[in-house]
Amino acid sequence: MISLHHHLRALAITLAAGTVICTLAFVPAVAARPATDVQTVSTPWWKHAVIYEIYPRSFQDSNGDGIGDLKGITQRLDYLQSLGIDAIWVTPFFPSPNADFGYDVADYTGVAPEYGTMADWDELTRQARKRGIRVLVDFVLNHSSDQHPWFKEARASRTNPKRDWYVWHDPAPNGGPPTNWESIFGGSTWEYDAATKQYYYHIFLKQQPDLNWANPGLQKAMHDVMRFWLAHGASGFRLDATPYLFEDPTWPNDPDVKGGPSVGLKPYNSGREESHAILREMRRIVDAAPGQAILLGESSTPTIDDLAKVYGSKADEINLPMNFLYGNLTHLDAKVFKRQLDDAHSRLRGQPPVFFFSSHDHSRQWTAFGDGVHDDAIARLTAAMTLTAGGTALMYYGEEIGMADLTAAELKDVPLGPKRVVADKRDPERSPMQWTGTAGGGFTTGSPWLPVAQAAATTNVAAQSADPHSILNWYRQLLTLRRDLPALREGSYVPLESGNADVVAFARLDRSGQGVLVLLNMSAAQQRLAISGWAGGHVPSDGRVLLTSQPDATVDLANPVLAPFATRLVAFRVR
Incomplete structure (x- = not known):
């Protein structure tokens, strides 16, 4: 940790105290990211990146069929550039029967017709590159x-060359499943194949047989898939279900x-030691690609120490395991x-933590954390x-923009059919993007595969872009500060104590000694703080409010008072 007394200089930011909620005049202007070739970036961009997950089926429909597509994403790249993100992660767009909406892949090197063409x-990757945006494939x-086709061959006979590309096992002595293990999606992890009189293993749906990563042929085929997408402009991969490669x-x-x-x-189905060699080889493949390609991992672990291991003992496995x-x-x-x-910043062996809330598998944070009264403040x-x-x-x-999960009432009468072959419990967080308040929400001119939320009439990009106090412009301000301030972009983390059980306090500090204090009141009551933990016990001086959700905020770096669910960012220096 850099001492607050080391090489101090005056704070370059000249923002005034008492910033009004979401007033853009008091923060750096939101500027479009320069249209530079991402290949020329020499620093490790991924150590402080913001990666924007896109569920393509619901982002933008370009042809009116009610299903989002790749052309739709391309049409919205200017918006993403103006937002200030560094990369997009596109969830599966491969040919698929959609038992798990793309996560059951039928062709690893194809594009499903509903999403477009190669x-x-x-x-998409060409246009993204022009805007300084990288594109990650969900692998x-x-x-x-x-x-x-691999599995169709594998189940054709026990002697088929691809039989061992999947995990097979003889029945138990009583003729039942080999073990009593349960699938993450419910029921047994084993499915009986009557033709070959063996069970195959699936930790997810029975329509998703597990691959056998111990097989060299399977490994080579999957490595070829990686090289294919890297050659087609991908800047790396989000790796799905990384803990489950071995049993x-x-x-x-x-x-x-x-x-x-x-x-x-x-312990028998996740985080197995055998996985490390597989992940190291994947890392070698992306490291050999131009432009600092990366691996972002769906890396669920039971403890922070287990998460630290996923980076690799020599930081040579997954660049960014999700926390x-x-x-x-x-x-x-x-x-x-x-x-x-505190744990993420101190116990990951110096590797960058990966923070997130909402995703295609998680309830949207507006819904998850909102209390129905302070939702906007909580979202900020x-x-x-x-x-x-x-x-x-x-x-x-x-x-x-504060999108919420679809309600049960909004989903109640949505039919099944070619666009929505199954009803999924995660449908609520996968609703179409709310671009405008018009019919179809600006997502489609046709009938959307899932309904556009009724809230789109008022909660949409168009309306919030014009409102300086909107949650969209709050995000834009945060992203601008993160990009422009060295303390927030790559500064060290200072684990302060707020002196209040309901308030989180920490600081970020750059090499010159300029810092940002972050205060977060997680309660519905006003809270007074007694901040401690500054280096040497000396409270820094010259605090200036950078961003606040509390209009009457004042600068106090020792004993500030926060309104219910208030957020306050304060720039500081020490004399």
Whole structure:
């Protein structure tokens, strides 16, 4: 940690105290990212990036069929550039039967017709590159669809060359499943194949048979998939379901199926030591590609120390493992969040943490944390916490305008059919992007595959772009500060104490000694603080409010008072 007394100089930011809520005049102007070739960037962009997750089916429909597509994403790149993100992660757009909406892949090197063509993908990456935006492919590496040609060959006979590309096992002595393990999606992890009289393993749906990463042929095929997308302009991969590549080869029964670790974190089905060699080889492949390609990992772990291992003992595995210990939290508890923030900055062996809330698998943070009264203030707070902490931050499309989950009433009468082959419990957080208040929300001119939320009439990009006090412009201000201030972009983390069980306090500090104090009141009551933990016990001077959700905020670096669910960012220096 850099001392607050080391090489201090006057704060370059000349922002006035008493900033009015979301008033753009008091923050750096939101500027479009320079249209530079991302290949020329020499610093490790990913250590402090903001990556924006796009569920393509719901982002922008370019042809009126009610399903978002790759051309639609390309049409919205100017918006993404103006927002100030560094990269987009596009969830699966491959050919798929859609038992799990794309996460059951039937062709790893194709584009599903509803999403467009390979030419559309190539154009997307070209246009993104012109705007300084990288594009990550969601690589489903644990399993394929049961309709993939590989699996069709594998189940053709026990002697088929691709049989061992999947995980097969003889029945138990009683003729039943080999073990009593449960699938993450419910039921047994085993499905019987009558033709070959063996069971195949699936930790997710039965339509998603697990790949056998111990097989060299399977490894080569998947490495070829990576090289294919890198050659087609991808800047790396979001790796799906990384903990589940190997299982305990002794196949023990679980002595307590319903107890102990959650079903996806059992010692026999996740985080196996064998995975490290596989991830190191994937890292070598992206490291060999031009332009600092990366691996972003869906890396659920039981502890922060287990998460540290996912980076690799020599920081040579996943560049950015997602921190689910933070992302799975759904209740505002300052003590819990402070512990997670402190741990992520102190116990990951110096590697960048990855913070997120909303995703295609998580309830939107507006819904998860909102109390029905202070929703807007809470949304600003959760955004500030994620975007001012160190490392890399993930955003989910629409969170920047305060999109909420679809309600049960909005989903009740939505039919199943070609556009929506199954009803998924995660449908509420996958609704179409709310671009305008018009019919179709600016997402489509046709009938959308899921309904556009009724709230789109007032909660949409067009309306919020024109409102300087909107949550969208709050995000834009946060992203601008993160980009322009060295303390927030890559500064060290200072684990302050707020002296109040309901308030999170921490600071970010750059090499010159300029810093940003972050204060987050996670309660519905006014709170007074007694901030401690400054180096040498000396409270810094010359505080200036950078951004606040509390209009009457004043500068006090020792004993500030925060309104209910208030957020305050204060620039400081020490004499």
